[in-house]
């Protein structure tokens with residue numbers, strides 16, 4: 001059972017819930033990181049007394065150091081690596097957003113750590129490289145080096161305990177459908193940030209909430225599932241399930257389907273990642289299906305939410321395509337949240353970035369980071385070019 005953890009991104013939605021779960025489980029938190037939210041990081045550190053703290057935005061270093069003169073205080077991207085490889089931690093919880101989580105995941109694995117991975121962009125962008133690194137690491141025991149925190153992948157992981165992967169016929173990812181389920185493109189032209197951030201079932205950070213509204217989040221989860229469970233994207237389906245009670249399913253070759261259910265509460269997959277192969281105390285409310293009454297399912301609308309279709313195409317092509325998809329999307333979401341582009345523009349500009357991309361082989365993390373940087377610049381040129 002995990003005894004001590006570092007949390008990369010402790011001040012975010014997953015990070016805060018991880019602290020709650022760690023406290024309930026009596027797990028020691030020895031390292032915390034934030035990007036800019038130094039006030040919350042100080043509050044968390046006062047309560048948890050970790051050994052090491054990282055504030056990525058270096059202008060807050062002095063504030064942190066003055067508050068914790070006797071602690072290790074690190075900054076910037078290098079600081080994240082210090083947290084990700086901190087000797088006293090059994091397990092690293094990666095709760096960062098975007099590709100910022102990729103190198104810390106790689107460094108943690110190379111340092112012999114297990115990683116509870118919420119940061120799906122790690123596998124979207126670096127899945128091929130991570131898979132190669134993991135294949136070279138002898139698993140110390142039956143516990144995988146990378147444990148999924150993403151609710152769907154945790155659900156699949158739970159369904160696969162005691163199963164032979166060769167008997168998997170299909171993975172079925174469930175999706176809430178987001179705040180605009182049932183809408184058509186013509187209805188989405190004037191939706192604003194507030195509308196987009198009203199997720200119907202989950203309370204999450206801003207970026208993933210926007211990704212759930214465009215459904216690219218589910219596209220990323222298809223790619224994430226490919227790497228977690230060694231399946232091709234053709235064997236990974238998406239079904240719209242508005243209640244978010246079934247967190248995903250596995251269909252086996254004999255036609256039997258296993259599912260994992262609970263109320264939508266991320267503390268459950270977080271706890272499972274921290275306690276696997278045991279189970280912890282119940283943090284999520286016990287499920288009362290009689291109260292839920294209906295569990296409904298629909299086909300995804302790939303025409304309106306075409307980024308899901310594009311994500312499948314990128315998943316099939318692999319190599320640089322998922323990296324460009326993620327980079328363009330990260331930039332587009334940032335522009336949208338800053339009020340610089342509209343909601344439908346997110347999908348339009350990301351699609352344009354992919355259309356004009358000429359695929360490249362990816363052989364190293366350096367390749368990933370270069371392709372990412374190039375794609376971000378191309379996105380900016382595209383948007384600025386259209387504005388001028």
Ligand SMILES: NC(=O)C1=CN([C@@H]2O[C@H](COP(=O)(O)OP(=O)(O)OC[C@H]3O[C@@H](n4cnc5c(N)ncnc54)[C@H](OP(=O)(O)O)[C@@H]3O)[C@@H](O)[C@H]2O)C=CC1
Nearest residue numbers: 009011012013014035036037095096100118119120204205
């Ligand atoms: N929230 C959820 O319920 C779920 C989230 N996930 C995935 O988990 C990950 C985290 O999501 P969520 O908790 O919602 O995100 P949040 O935006 O709520 O939190 C992100 C955390 O990362 C820090 N951070 C942000 N940008 C950077 C950066 N460039 N470098 C270093 N640190 C950074 C933030 O610091 P600061 O606070 O200072 O900005 C914060 O601590 C994402 O990959 C998401 O897709 C998956 C399933 C569910």
Ligand SMILES: CC(=O)[C@@H](O)[C@H](O)COP(=O)(O)O
Nearest residue numbers: 150151175176177178212217
């Ligand atoms: C809680 C979680 O895992 C999120 O990824 C969630 O699934 C997003 O909701 P959608 O199902 O709407 O994408």
Ligand SMILES: [Mn+2]
Nearest residue numbers: 150151152221
């Ligand atoms: Mn998810």
